[in-house]
Amino acid sequence: MISVKHLKKSFGAVEVLKDVNLEIEEREVVVIIGPSGSGKSTLLRCLNYLEQPTGGEIIVDGMALDNTDINKVRAEVGMVFQRFNLFPHMTAMENITLAPMKVRGVLKEEAEGDALRLLAKVGLADRAAAYPEQLSGGQQQRVAIARALAMKPKVMLFDEPTSALDPEMVNEVLEVMKELAREGMTMAVVTHEMGFAREVGDRVLFVDQGLILEQGTPEEIFSHPKEARTQEFLSKIL
Amino acid sequence: MDMDFELMAQAVPLLLTGAAVTVQITALSVLLGILIGLFVGVARISTYRAVNLLAAVYVDFLRGTPLLVQIFLVYFALPVVTGQRIDPFIAAIAACSINSSAYVAEIFRAGIQSIDAGQMEAGRSLGMTWMQTMRYIIIPQAARRVIPPLGNEFIALLKDSSLVSVIGFEELTRRGQLIIARTYASLEIWICVAIIYLVMTVSISRLVAWLERRCKIDDQR
Numbered sequence: 469m470i471s472v473k474h475l476k477k478s479f480g481a482v483e484v485l486k487d488v489n490l491e492i493e494e495r496e497v498v499v500i501i502g503p504s505g506s507g508k509s510t511l512l513r514c515l516n517y518l519e520q521p522t523g524g525e526i527i528v529d530g531m532a533l534d535n536t537d538i539n540k541v542r543a544e545v546g547m548v549f550q551r552f553n554l555f556p557h558m559t560a561m562e563n564i565t566l567a568p569m570k571v572r573g574v575l576k577e578e579a580e581g582d583a584l585r586l587l588a589k590v591g592l593a594d595r596a597a598a599y600p601e602q603l604s605g606g607q608q609q610r611v612a613i614a615r616a617l618a619m620k621p622k623v624m625l626f627d628e629p630t631s632a633l634d635p636e637m638v639n640e641v642l643e644v645m646k647e648l649a650r651e652g653m654t655m656a657v658v659t660h661e662m663g664f665a666r667e668v669g670d671r672v673l674f675v676d677q678g679l680i681l682e683q684g685t686p687e688e689i690f691s692h693p694k695e696a697r698t699q700e701f702l703s704k705i706l
Numbered sequence: 707m708d709m710d711f712e713l714m715a716q717a718v719p720l721l722l723t724g725a726a727v728t729v730q731i732t733a734l735s736v737l738l739g740i741l742i743g744l745f746v747g748v749a750r751i752s753t754y755r756a757v758n759l760l761a762a763v764y765v766d767f768l769r770g771t772p773l774l775v776q777i778f779l780v781y782f783a784l785p786v787v788t789g790q791r792i793d794p795f796i797a798a799i800a801a802c803s804i805n806s807s808a809y810v811a812e813i814f815r816a817g818i819q820s821i822d823a824g825q826m827e828a829g830r831s832l833g834m835t836w837m838q839t840m841r842y843i844i845i846p847q848a849a850r851r852v853i854p855p856l857g858n859e860f861i862a863l864l865k866d867s868s869l870v871s872v873i874g875f876e877e878l879t880r881r882g883q884l885i886i887a888r889t890y891a892s893l894e895i896w897i898c899v900a901i902i903y904l905v906m907t908v909s910i911s912r913l914v915a916w917l918e919r920r921c922k923i924d925d926q927r
Contacts, residue, residue, distance in 0.1 A: 518827055543833030553828035557847050566842060567832035612828075619832055 469494045469529060469623055469654050470515060476523035477510055484510045486678035488524070492623070495652045499665040499686075502675035503701055508658045511675060512625050515656065516545045529622050543571050546616030550628040552608045554600040560587065560611045561596040564618045571619070579618070586614035590644050606637030610644055617648075624648065626657040662706060666690060674698045714894045717885050721895075724881030725902050731798050731877060732864040738803035739863070740856070743810025748840065750815045761811070768808035774869050777801040781873045798870035798877075806863050813855045817848035850921045857914030861907045868903075878902060 470492040477485040484507045492498050502508045513519040515526065517538050526533045531541050555563050564586060565579035574582075587593050590610035592603075600608050609629060616624060626645065630638045642664050649655060649668040659665065665672055665686055672689040674682045674697075682695045690706070693699045749761035768776070781797040792800075821844050829839030871880035882899040886892055 516831055518831060539830075539833045539835055542831055545831075547828075547831035549824060549828065549831075551824055553822075553824035555825065555828070555843055555847075557850075567829075567834055570838055570842065571833040615832070 469496070470656070471527040472515070472524065473526075474524040475511070475514060475521050475526065477507075477514060477519060478522045484678055485514070485521075488678075488680055490673070490680065492654060492656060494622075494654055496670045497649045497653075497655045497657065497668050498671050498673060499669035500656065500658045500673045500675055501660070501662070501665060501689075501701075502673075502681075506675045507678045508675040509627055512627050512656060512658050515623075515625055516542050516547055518547070539571070543567075543619055544622045546619060546621035546624040548609070548612050548616055548624065548626045548629045550631050552600070552605070552612045552632070554608055554612055554615070556600050559597050559599055560592065560603070560614075563600070563611060564615045567615070568618050582618055583614070586617050587611070589617075589647075590614050591640070604637060605633045606640045609633065609637075609641045613641075613644055613648075623654045623656070626655065626659065628658050628660070630659065630661055660705065662690065674701065676701070710891060710894055713889060713891050714898055717889075717891075717895055717898055720885060721878060721881050721898055721902055724876060724878040725906065727875075728864065728867055728877040728879075729906065731795075731802060731867050731870065731875075732860070734799050735802035735806055735863055735867070736860050738799070739806030739810050739859075742803065742807035744814055746807060746811035747814030747818065750811060751818055765808045765811055768805055769812075773801065773805050773866050774872065776805055777869055777873060794870070794873050794875040797873060798867070798875045802863060802867055802870065805866075806859060809859050809862075810856065813852050813859060814848065816855075817852040818844055820851055821847050853914065853918050853921060857911060857917075860914070861910050864906060864910065865903065 470490070472488055472490040475485055475488040475490075476483070488507075488511055490498075490511075500508045500512065510519055514521050515528065517526075517533050528541050529544055533541055554560075555566070558566065561580060561583050564583040565574075565576065568574040568579045568582065569576060584593065584596060587596055590613055592607060592610055592614070595603060595607065595611075600611070603611065613629075629645070630641050633641065638661070642661060645655070645657070645664070646668050657664075657669075669686045671683060672686050673680050674689060674693070674695070676697050682689065682693065682698045689698065690702065693702055746761050746764055749757045750765065752758050752761070777797070780801045781792055781794065785791050818840075825843050825847070826836075826839055829843045830836070834842070867877060868879035870877060871883065874880065876884070878899060882895050886895050889895070
């Protein structure tokens with residue numbers, strides 16, 4: 469589904485991603501962990517060109533990102549942000565229906581029907597008319613997930629989706645993500661939630677200093693990490 | 707010192723027709739200024755270096771030279787180049803709206819840049835184009851924030867429009883001058899002119915304050 473070859477990204481003189489190679493299969497859930505500043509968020513943001521790579525090749529669903537209309541690719545790749553980024557001047561319903569109507573040309577009634585189903589799926593069927601500021605952080609993030617799903621994406625990217633949440637709201641968001649994973653959604657998730665990584669991750673990548681230092685099943689990474697830096701990182705957070 | 711109140715009473719209707727013209731120029735110029743200013747403001751934040759630079763030069767030139775000189779440039783200097791006289795009304799509107807557009811552009815630029823970068827990212831990540839995201843996400847949010855500074859610009863322009871009296875265009879100030887030329891009643895007429903300007907500017911600032919309140923209420927729905 470996603471193929472990354474020799475991906476490099478520098479911000480000025482700072483080399484954030486050095487040489488990343490990665491394949492994500494259809495229906496696979498890949499969890500990306502690593503210390504802050506390791507480049508894991510940048511890696512995720514390169515996958516839909518929110519960051520433009522300095523070098524290398526990214527192919528998503530058969531489309532090479534550097535010579536395809538990027539909007540076409542992004543329509544197939546949902547993204548959920550750490551800080552939700554809901555549109556504050558629109559209701560939950562409007563947040564969800566905007567892109568399907570403007571990008572896919574879906575009719576309003578149909579888009580609203582889809583939105584209601586998605587809101588029900590994330591447990592917010594009764595909050596369609598609410599504005600983001602009337603919702604808790606956890607609710608906002610669930611609306612943001614519904615908004616991304618409304619485009620019927622083939623892949624979902626999650627950039628630390630629970631890091632900005634109060635602790636008691638983390639689970640409601642993780643539950644929605646687990647449900648998605650069970651339904652077979654292809655997912656790449658940057659997170660510090662190791663419980664989530666263990667439970668739903670098919671593969672865990674440990675990113676450090678701009679490289680994928682180690683990867684494997686959750687069992688391999690969490691119970692038998694090979695690299696010293698992986699061990700050190702895990703010992704700090706587990 | 708006696709004030710001739712009878713003369714004032716006679717002059718006011720004449721001055722008011724001038725005031726109507728002032729409102730007309732101001733409203734037209736603001737409207738055109740907002741239209742041009744929106745484009746220039748968006749150009750100012752464009753990532754295309756050339757577009758950005760062009761817009762910056764435009765804004766700097768218009769903010770860095772007096773409106774009076776700009777009026778002269780349009781009314782007196784431009785006809786030298788084109789060989790055609792310009793109607794004072796067109797010249798007045800052109801000078802005022804172009805001048806205003808530079809200030810409006812900066813207001814829009816600041817308004818747009820005050821919106822969190824995550825909003826653009828969210829819009830783009832959904833597959834919307836830059837233009838679509840601007841139109842549906844960024845500009846509607848920025849619009850609420852630019853209402854107060856736009857109101858100030860509207861008021862400033864209404865007062866600055868008195869400058870077009872120098873090209874003989876008969877708005878409020880010019881009407882005052884013409885009446886004084888006939889009656890020599892400087893004191894009475896300038897007081898009337900000042901009061902009429904004051905009434906207009908205060909009305910506008912009230913209107914803007916009301917709009918601002920309405921948007922706040924909208925925000926709290």
